[in-house]
Each structure stands twice: as structure tokens, then as C-alpha cells.
Amino acid sequence: MALAGGAMNRHSARDLAPGPRFFLFAIISLVLMYFDQKDGWGERIRYGLTAAAYPIQVTIGSPGRLWSASSEFFRSRASLRDENQSLRQRERELALRTLRVDALEAENARLRALNDALPALVKQHHLVNVVNADLGRLRQRLIIDAGENAGLYRSQSLIDAHGLMGQLARVGPWSGELMLITDPEAAVPVEIVRNGVRTIAVGTGSADELNLPLLPSSADVRAGDLLITSGHGGVFPAGIPVGTVTESRRDPDELLAHVRARPAASIAGSRQLLALWFDRSHPSAPPAPELIESLPVAPVAQPVTAPPQSSASSPAQPVTTPAAQPAVTPVAPATASPDTQTSPPPAQPPARRPGPR
Amino acid sequence: MYTRTRESPLLVWITVLIALVLTLLPLPQWLAILWPNVVLLAVLYWSTMAPAAGGMLVGFVAGLALDVIDGSQLGQHAVAFSLLTYLAVKLHLLTRAKPIFEQAIFALLALLVYEATLWAIDGFSNRSTGTWLRWMHVPVGAILWPLVVGLLGRLHAPR
Numbered sequence: 102m103a104l105a106g107g108a109m110n111r112h113s114a115r116d117l118a119p120g121p122r123f124f125l126f127a128i129i130s131l132v133l134m135y136f137d138q139k140d141g142w143g144e145r146i147r148y149g150l151t152a153a154a155y156p157i158q159v160t161i162g163s164p165g166r167l168w169s170a171s172s173e174f175f176r177s178r179a180s181l182r183d184e185n186q187s188l189r190q191r192e193r194e195l196a197l198r199t200l201r202v203d204a205l206e207a208e209n210a211r212l213r214a215l216n217d218a219l220p221a222l223v224k225q226h227h228l229v230n231v232v233n234a235d236l237g238r239l240r241q242r243l244i245i246d247a248g249e250n251a252g253l254y255r256s257q258s259l260i261d262a263h264g265l266m267g268q269l270a271r272v273g274p275w276s277g278e279l280m281l282i283t284d285p286e287a288a289v290p291v292e293i294v295r296n297g298v299r300t301i302a303v304g305t306g307s308a309d310e311l312n313l314p315l316l317p318s319s320a321d322v323r324a325g326d327l328l329i330t331s332g333h334g335g336v337f338p339a340g341i342p343v344g345t346v347t348e349s350r351r352d353p354d355e356l357l358a359h360v361r362a363r364p365a366a367s368i369a370g371s372r373q374l375l376a377l378w379f380d381r382s383h384p385s386a387p388p389a390p391e392l393i394e395s396l397p398v399a400p401v402a403q404p405v406t407a408p409p410q411s412s413a414s415s416p417a418q419p420v421t422t423p424a425a426q427p428a429v430t431p432v433a434p435a436t437a438s439p440d441t442q443t444s445p446p447p448a449q450p451p452a453r454r455p456g457p458r
Numbered sequence: 459m460y461t462r463t464r465e466s467p468l469l470v471w472i473t474v475l476i477a478l479v480l481t482l483l484p485l486p487q488w489l490a491i492l493w494p495n496v497v498l499l500a501v502l503y504w505s506t507m508a509p510a511a512g513g514m515l516v517g518f519v520a521g522l523a524l525d526v527i528d529g530s531q532l533g534q535h536a537v538a539f540s541l542l543t544y545l546a547v548k549l550h551l552l553t554r555a556k557p558i559f560e561q562a563i564f565a566l567l568a569l570l571v572y573e574a575t576l577w578a579i580d581g582f583s584n585r586s587t588g589t590w591l592r593w594m595h596v597p598v599g600a601i602l603w604p605l606v607v608g609l610l611g612r613l614h615a616p617r
Contacts, residue, residue: 119513119514119544119547119548120544120548122513122514122544123514123540123541123543123544126514126515126517126518126536126537126540127537127540127541129518129533129536130518130521130533130534130536130537130540131533131537132533133522133525133532133533133536134531134532134533134534134537134579134583136532137531137532137533138531138583146532147526147532150522150526150532151526153526154523154526154527157475157478157479157482157523157527158482158527160479161479161482161483161484161527162484164483233482233484234484235484235528235529236484236487237487237490238487238491238588238589238591239586239588239592240528240529242529270529271529278529285586286586
């Protein structure tokens with residue numbers, strides 16, 4: 102690329118004076134920007150460019166991986182034996198727990214009388230490696246080493262050993278860009294395990310903090326509450342651990358509580374993640390990706406069966422990332438809901454898909 | 459307009475590629491805030507000191523690479539880089555002859571124009587415009603300008 106560009110620079114581009122040349126590049130940039138907003142052609146151009154940029158991304162990520170690989174190599178026998186022992190211990194615990202979970206699941210299925218109708222939720226999974234991380238205030242993204250070649254699709258859920266990591270924002274030929282749940286543009290529909298209160302967890306731009314900005318002061322939430330995905334919104338399946346509430350503060354002057362949570366997944370530390378495929382017939386599974394792709398705007402912003410007033414109150418805007426909308430739009434209805442009991446439930450966009458409940 | 463180029467375009471492209479990698483290195487949070495936009499400084503250097511070898515095309519391609527890797531809007535960095543290189547090429551006879559301190563002030567202005575362009579595009583396209591921390595790399599880059607001149611100046615024979 103460097104050689105070809107150099108040659109071009111010498112022959113064609115240098116014949117133009119700076120003014121016209123700037124004009125040319127500015128026009129190209131503006132056209133690219135226009136198509137990127139439109140989401141059709143821009144996505145295809147980006148797909149090709151992503152493939153070209155993948156070597157650079159691997160290079161950028163390599164010092165960190167070299168460090169971890171070499172420190173792995175030089176670890177002593179003793180520490181490996183210790184680790185082996187603790188892993189074995191953990192495996193025994195997990196095996197016991199799995200037994201219990203199996204029993205509970207069987208009981209649950211019997212109770213629901215769905216014994217043969219209920220398939221396993223996760224149909225297939227694929228282990229991916231993190232090749233590069235961007236954990237800044239404005240963007241919390243990971244680049245992973247698998248893309249369309251492994252069958253990954255946009256808005257696919259990824260988890261690590263402890264909980265939800267995020268969804269795929271972009272899929273390249275051999276790489277994918279994961280939008281973490283802590284990305285400032287990310288929003289995850291969650292549920293408090295203790296009492297089933299549903300809300301939305303929004304990223305803060307910090308890898309160890311989530312914000313729950315839409316809970317009214319009267320909501321029953323306290324530090325230590327476990328958050329799981331609620332399965333609404335059509336992106337994440339129900340029941341994946343998202344985080345633990347660390348702080349729940351109420352200001353008498355304000356309608357909303359200040360609630361913060363810590364992600365369950367180790368957002369900054371995980372090097373290996375699991376990409377999940379779901380059995381669509383399971384009640385907890387999100388709807389098919391084709392359905393999401395076919396929606397005109399962000400899938401979570403314009404649900405299929407949205408009530409008319411919610412679609413009227415949030416006019417269609419070109420939104421570039423799927424989860425960008427719910428972080429902003431539901432604020433107005435949610436602030437109004439605590440004192441007006443008779444009004445229809447807050448028009449939270451993600452909450453309108455036929456789900457498990 | 460230009461005198462015949464003495465700098466090999468290959469040298470320019472390779473240094474810009476290295477600068478691109480340095481720009482995007484994953485860093486601890488505090489360092490990431492203070493980290494200069496290395497590729498921007500490299501492009502600014504080459505379009506000031508060797509506008510024939512490293513001109514607007516280098517800037518445009520570097521900006522496009524940032525767009526793709528950074529995941530920002532396609533063309534956003536590219537247009538900001540093109541604007542920056544345009545100004546640098548246009549004014550290179552003026553700025554190149556100045557002492558290093560005055561050059562750093564010009565660099566500060568150029569980086570301000572660059573970041574303001576990005577900021578404006580973010581605003582127009584309804585994206586988050588971020589906090590004031592995004593402007594931190596501007597003074598840092600200007601302070602590091604003498605270092606950039608010292609390092610890259612060793613690779614060729616500056617006029």
C-alpha cells in the first residue's frame with residue numbers, strides 16, 4: 102500500500118495544486134461520511150477497509166500479548182502446580198453446581214410442563230481471542246480475531262467466564278469489533294434478580310462501572326443486588342449475569358435514584374471470550390438476526406410491535422450503533438412515570454418484544 | 459509550486475505507518491489521555507518539511523486508517539487530516555523558516571483546527587462530543603513538537 106501510494110503521490114496527485122487537491126479529498130471524505138450514515142454502502146466500504154487494517158490492529162495488540170505469552174513461559178513449576186490444584190478444586194465445585202443446576206432445570210421444565218418443548222438456550226459457541234482493546238472514556242471496544250469467517254454476525258452476544266461482555270458492533274472478514282457493555286453508547290436491558298425490577302444499564306466509559314440512570318427514587322434497589330439481562334430489546338438473551346449494584350443513592354430533590362453497578366465480566370482483563378448462538382425456539386433467546394437486520398433503524402430503538410405513541414414520540418433518526426438510542430430516548434417517559442400511575446407503562450423501547458414473560 | 463522532492467516517499471509512508479501504530483497502542487487510562495496523536499504530528503511534520511513527498515494523500519490515507527481502526531464515522535478523520543495537511547502545505551514556506559518555538563505555536567493552532575473539525579463533525583452527526591479531555595492531546599502535541607522535529611529531522615536532510 103505504501104509503495105502504490107507513493108507512486109500515486111509522485112505522478113498524479115502532485116500535478117494538482119494544494120487547493121483543488123484538498124477539495125478532492127474533502128469531497129471524498131464527505132461522500133464517505135454520507136454513505137456511512139446511510140449504513141448501506143458505507144458498511145461495505147468499511148468491510149473492505151477493515152480487512153486492510155487488520156494487520157495494523159494485530160500489530161498494535163501484539164506487545165501486550167507478547168508480554169503475557171512470555172510471562173506464561175517463564176512461570177515456575179511451583180506456581181503452575183498451585184494453579185493446577187486450585188483449578189481442580191474449582192472444577193469439583195463447578196461439577197457439583199452443575200449437578201444442582203441440571204436438577205433445577207429439570208424441575209423447572211416439569212413445572213412449566215414444557216419438558217420436551219424446551220431446547221438448550223445456547224446452541225453453539227465459539228471461542229475468540231482479544232487482539233486489541235480500546236478502553237477510553239469515549240469508546241470501550243475490543244477487537245476480536247474472528248469475523249465472518251467464523252460465522253459471527255452483527256449484534257451477537259459475547260460473554261466471558263463471569264458474565265456479559267457486550268455485542269458485536271461490526272463484523273469484518275476476519276475480525277470483529279465488540280462494543281462492551283461499558284461503552285458510553287451501550288445500553289443493556291437488565292433485571293434485578295432479587296425482585297425482578299427491570300431497567301437499563303448504560304455504559305460509563307470506565308471499564309469497571311455501569312450506570313442505571315432510569316430507576317425512580319422509589320425503586321427497590323440496594324448495593325449488592327445482582328443484575329441479569331432481562332431478555333428485552335432483542336439483542337441479549339435473558340438470564341446472563343451483567344453486574345452487581347455497588348451504590349444506590351437517593352437525593353430528595355430528584356425523581357431518579359443514582360445507581361451504579363460493577364460489571365460481572367472482567368471487562369479489561371479477559372483475553373478469551375465466547376461468542377454465542379442461541380436456539381431460536383427457546384423462550385429466553387433473542388429474535389433472529391435477520392429480523393434485527395431488516396429493521397430500518399436501530400433494532401432496540403424501533404421494536405416490531407411498538408405501541409403507536411412510543412414510535413410517535415421518538416422519531417426515526419439515523420443511529421449508527423444499535424444500542425445508541427435507548428440510552429437517550431427513554432429518559433422523558435421514565436421521569437414522568439413515578440407520579441402518574443394511570444399512564445401507560447413507560448415507553449422504554451426495548452421492553453416491547455414478545456419475550457419469556 | 460514545489461521544488462523537486464529530495465525525501466523518498468517511502469520513508470514518509472513508513473514513518474507514518476509506525477506513527478499510526480504508536481497512536482493506537484493500548485495504554486493505561488491516565489496515559490491514554492496524555493498521549494499525543496503521534497500520527498498527526500508525523501503527518502504535520504512531513505507536510506511542513508517535505509510537502510512534495512508527504513502531502514495531502516498521506517494525510518488522507520492516515521485519516522482513513524484512523525477512521526476504520528478507531529470505528530469513528532468513515533471520512534471524519536480523513537477530512538480533518540486533509541484540512542490539516544492542506545493548511546500545512548499551504549503555509550509550509552512560512553512556518554518552516556521559523557524558530558522551533560514559533561513552529562510549536564503553529565503546531566498548536568493546527569492541532570486545534572484538527573480537533574475542532576472532529577468535534578464539529580461529531581456534533582453535526584449527533585454523536586457524543588465527549589468531555590474536555592479529548593482536547594488534551596493538543597497542548598501535549600505542541601509541547602512535543604521540538605522532539606518530533608528532532609527525531610524525524612535525523613531521517614532526512616531538512617532544509
